[in-house]
Amino acid sequence: MLRYIARRALQIIPTILGISIISFSLLYIFPGDPAEFIVEARYGVEPTQEMVEKIRIEMGLDKPFVVQYFNWLSKAVRGDFGISWTEDKTVMEVILERLPISAELFFATFAISVVFALILGVISAVHKDKAIDHICRIYSLLGISIPSFWLGLILIWIFSVQLHLLPAFGCCELKHLILPVLTWCFSFMAIKTRFVRASLLEELSKNYVITARAKGLPEKLVVFRHALRNALIPIITYFSLSLHHLIVGSIMVEVVFSWPGLGSLLVESVFKRDFPVVQALVFLSGVLLITMNLVVDLLYAVIDPRIRYGD
Amino acid sequence: MRLTRRDFVKYTGFGAASLLGMSFLGCMTKETTKDTLIIGYAEDLKLRGDPAKIDRSIPKFCVLERLIEYDLSSDDFVPSLAKKWDVESGGKRIVFELKKGILFSDGAEMDANAVKFTYDILVVRKHSVAPRSVEVIDDHTVAFNFDEAWVLNFAKLQDVHGLGVMSPKSVKPEGDPNGTLVDLIGTGPFKVVEYVENQYTVLEPNRYWFEQTGLEPKIKKLIVKVIPDEDTRVLALRSGEVDVLIDNYHGGYDYTPRNQLSALKKDGFKILTKNIPYTWIVVFNYRKEPFNDIEMRRAVNYAINRDEIAKIFDGWVRPAWNGMFPPEVPGMAEANIRYEYNPEKAKEIVNGKDVGEITLIVNKSQSDQILVAQLVQQQLKNVGLNIKLETLEKGVYKQKRNSGDYNLRIYYIGGSERTFYMRIFWRFLPPEKPWKVYMSDNVTEKAIAVVKEFDKTKRRQKFIEFYKALYEEAGVAPLYYEVVAVAEKPNVEGIKFEYSEPRFYSTYVKA
Numbered sequence: 001m002l003r004y005i006a007r008r009a010l011q012i013i014p015t016i017l018g019i020s021i022i023s024f025s026l027l028y029i030f031p032g033d034p035a036e037f038i039v040e041a042r043y044g045v046e047p048t049q050e051m052v053e054k055i056r057i058e059m060g061l062d063k064p065f066v067v068q069y070f071n072w073l074s075k076a077v078r079g080d081f082g083i084s085w086t087e088d089k090t091v092m093e094v095i096l097e098r099l100p101i102s103a104e105l106f107f108a109t110f111a112i113s114v115v116f117a118l119i120l121g122v123i124s125a126v127h128k129d130k131a132i133d134h135i136c137r138i139y140s141l142l143g144i145s146i147p148s149f150w151l152g153l154i155l156i157w158i159f160s161v162q163l164h165l166l167p168a169f170g171c172c173e174l175k176h177l178i179l180p181v182l183t184w185c186f187s188f189m190a191i192k193t194r195f196v197r198a199s200l201l202e203e204l205s206k207n208y209v210i211t212a213r214a215k216g217l218p219e220k221l222v223v224f225r226h227a228l229r230n231a232l233i234p235i236i237t238y239f240s241l242s243l244h245h246l247i248v249g250s251i252m253v254e255v256v257f258s259w260p261g262l263g264s265l266l267v268e269s270v271f272k273r274d275f276p277v278v279q280a281l282v283f284l285s286g287v288l289l290i291t292m293n294l295v296v297d298l299l300y301a302v303i304d305p306r307i308r309y310g311d
Numbered sequence: 312m313r314l315t316r317r318d319f320v321k322y323t324g325f326g327a328a329s330l331l332g333m334s335f336l337g338c339m340t341k342e343t344t345k346d347t348l349i350i351g352y353a354e355d356l357k358l359r360g361d362p363a364k365i366d367r368s369i370p371k372f373c374v375l376e377r378l379i380e381y382d383l384s385s386d387d388f389v390p391s392l393a394k395k396w397d398v399e400s401g402g403k404r405i406v407f408e409l410k411k412g413i414l415f416s417d418g419a420e421m422d423a424n425a426v427k428f429t430y431d432i433l434v435v436r437k438h439s440v441a442p443r444s445v446e447v448i449d450d451h452t453v454a455f456n457f458d459e460a461w462v463l464n465f466a467k468l469q470d471v472h473g474l475g476v477m478s479p480k481s482v483k484p485e486g487d488p489n490g491t492l493v494d495l496i497g498t499g500p501f502k503v504v505e506y507v508e509n510q511y512t513v514l515e516p517n518r519y520w521f522e523q524t525g526l527e528p529k530i531k532k533l534i535v536k537v538i539p540d541e542d543t544r545v546l547a548l549r550s551g552e553v554d555v556l557i558d559n560y561h562g563g564y565d566y567t568p569r570n571q572l573s574a575l576k577k578d579g580f581k582i583l584t585k586n587i588p589y590t591w592i593v594v595f596n597y598r599k600e601p602f603n604d605i606e607m608r609r610a611v612n613y614a615i616n617r618d619e620i621a622k623i624f625d626g627w628v629r630p631a632w633n634g635m636f637p638p639e640v641p642g643m644a645e646a647n648i649r650y651e652y653n654p655e656k657a658k659e660i661v662n663g664k665d666v667g668e669i670t671l672i673v674n675k676s677q678s679d680q681i682l683v684a685q686l687v688q689q690q691l692k693n694v695g696l697n698i699k700l701e702t703l704e705k706g707v708y709k710q711k712r713n714s715g716d717y718n719l720r721i722y723y724i725g726g727s728e729r730t731f732y733m734r735i736f737w738r739f740l741p742p743e744k745p746w747k748v749y750m751s752d753n754v755t756e757k758a759i760a761v762v763k764e765f766d767k768t769k770r771r772q773k774f775i776e777f778y779k780a781l782y783e784e785a786g787v788a789p790l791y792y793e794v795v796a797v798a799e800k801p802n803v804e805g806i807k808f809e810y811s812e813p814r815f816y817s818t819y820v821k822a
Contacts (some may be wrong), residue, residue: 003776031704031706031707031710032705032706032710033710034444034710034770037706048744051437051606086364088360088361088364088491089360097508153542153543153546156543156546156550160546160547160550160552161546161549164550164551166545167550167552168543168546168550169536169538169543170510170511170536171510186457219805255539255540256540256542256543257543258536258537258538258539258540258543260508260509260510260537264539265510268539269677271705272484273544273705273706281392307744
């Protein structure tokens with residue numbers, strides 16, 4: 001097991017390096033001169049050539065790309081992404097200030113989505129091709145298709161403008177949480193509901209389920225004790241992988257509801273050309289996804305004792 | 312005397328009826344008001360960190376005051392915190408005598424040291440509106456030294472890109488121009504009492520300001536809530552969560568969408584607008600073909616129907632027929648300029664020339680300007696110009712602008728009243744920079760003459776010559792004159808514009 005963990009941990013290093021290259025390259029992928037962006041962000045004025053040259057040297061932008069990249073990476077692995085160009089704080093300070101606000105929105109959405117996706121997915125699978133299944137499938141289709149920003153504005157119009165029940169924007173009280181969570185859940189849950197349904201249907205079509213039914217086991221036991229338990233392995237994997245949405249998964253919801261989390265931060269930073277923050281968010285989001293992937297792989301053994309790792 | 316049950320009922324009934332009547336009369340005679348005004352605004356006010364970066368709107372006109380202000384209607388720089396001033400060294404040095412007894416919101420006196428501290432924040436950052444140096448002469452006299460002798464020195468001291476006078480206690484370490492802003496303390500009508508970054512700011516009346524002016528604050532709290540999304544801002548106004556929406560008028564973004572103003576008005580909301588000396592224009596790349604040819608620039612001016620462009624904004628802006636600035640700008644009305652819409656004349660000019668494909672670039676982040684650019688494209692196509700419209704991300708737009716890789720671009724000149732003079736410098740005066748819009752020997756000479764002239768009567772004449780020269784050379788193609796707008800609930804009263812900015816010191820909200 002330890003050898004497996006070590007091997008898997010080593011395997012993620014090239015992927016993380018790939019992400020880091022992409023994250024760092026954002027500075028140069030975006031059109032325009034980074035030194036000019038810094039002058040504008042720092043001084044709020046149109047940059048003069050003199051200012052640009054000064055910044056280029058000060059920030060090491062005159063050095064070769066590879067040198068700049070390794071300088072950045074050596075600091076990034078220690079959690080040092082430099083200073084925000086617009087906030088006069090370290091990038092980590094900026095991110096850590098916003099993280100709890102995003103986490104509040106994400107975990108509320110995640111918890112509700114998981115519970116209801118499981119319920120709807122199971123109902124849909126158990127009643128395959130019946131009216132309730134069709135309703136669940138139509139919901140899933142709508143949830144995937146309707147853009148969050150549009151749904152958010154419609155919900156604001158209904159619950160804030162027309163009914164005066166909930167606030168249209170703001171944070172961080174319970175009443176502020178309801179509409180953003182509802183909006184995000186609508187799409188977040190839809191994908192998961194489809195996934196639960198598909199996984200459970202796959203299990204329900206397997207021979208051991210036919211055998212269980214032939215033995216005369218009650219349907220509830222067949223579904224919940226046998227099929228669902230087996231279906232849970234890919235479901236847990238899929239659900240766990242969505243944890244990376246914590247970083248910047250709710251961009252549109254945060255923007256529409258003025259929720260000052262990491263999604264809003266990413267949008268603001270892109271518009272203000274605050275590249276250290278953009279780089280850090282892209283990098284951390286990628287790293288979180290890969291880490292979750294690794295953790296889930298390792299948890300397989302715990303969830304399903306039949307899985308072994310060749311040791 | 313024995314009080315019977317009947318008497319008791321009679322007297323208490325009478326008493327209750329009297330009380331009810333009096334309270335009813337009270338309601339009739341005295342209007343009840345809410346004590347809080349909530350403003351929806353697109354951006355965080357940036358009240359922490361670098362003091363030079365505080366937001367250009369509410370902190371600068373609600374919390375801070377400047378030494379002088381600029382009154383566009385009279386083209387005068389008028390006293391504010393300064394009582395009077397002397398211009399020395401031909402204009403390179405201005406010595407201000409400060410008003411006495413002006414208090415910061417913490418009760419400390421505003422003095423020359425506070426003024427020096429404030430402007431040193433800009434000096435140490437080599438800010439574009441910074442003086443060269445500031446000297447304290449005595450407690451109430453302060454001198455500003457500049458590199459050039461021009462009227463822009465006054466403009467810099469009240470420009471929105473600069474600062475208003477703040478207490479040295481606003482930063483940590485105290486009084487250090489390089490320090491970090493921790494608590495913005497000014498002399499203006501409001502003081503900051505709470506600030507939650509990216510969420511809201513709570514302001515309360517600064518009692519010293521109200522005592523000084525003899526006015527009575529009508530609200531106890533002014534709350535500025537940050538709502539970046541423009542549609543959410545409008546919905547927040549409609550839902551009653553905010554009382555007022557105000558524009559960031561800096562440059563075509565973060566304002567209440569113009570196409571929603573009429574709908575809001577129809578639904579009973581009040582819309583206040585103020586004309587500002589701010590004009591959206593088509594900039595020619597006059598250094599290369601085909602717009603190095605004055606005739607081609609004239610053709611574009613003939614081809615543009617400015618009325619059609621103004622219609623995009625539902626009638627809330629004015630078409631720019633009368634020159635580069637609206638008629639209320641100094642000298643503009645007297646310049647007597649009138650652009651002509653004459654597509655036939657434009658066709659005549661264009662027909663004889665083989666100009667090939669013309670690139671028109673527009674900055675994507677200014678969404679209204681995309682519509683404007685599309686209409687300009689269509690109007691120019693109608694006269695035979697083959698226009699390729701490129702809607703570009705901000706960085707690409709700037710890159711193309713800086714490298715000169717365009718023929719036409721959508722841009723703006725002017726700004727709010729307090730930015731008017733500096734934008735003359737930033738758009739028309741040397742040194743040549745990619746963001747300048749038009750420079751020629753004649754126009755540049757006349758623009759320099761404007762900003763070098765301290766006498767306002769003579770300056771007005773020089774303005775006229777400058778406008779005419781620009782018109783005659785068809786240096787730019789003005790499109791429409793911008794406004795700054797306030798959308799407010801019907802029960803909000805007393806917001807008034809001063810120097811292009813909405814002021815709230817006499818605002819109240821009827822309950």
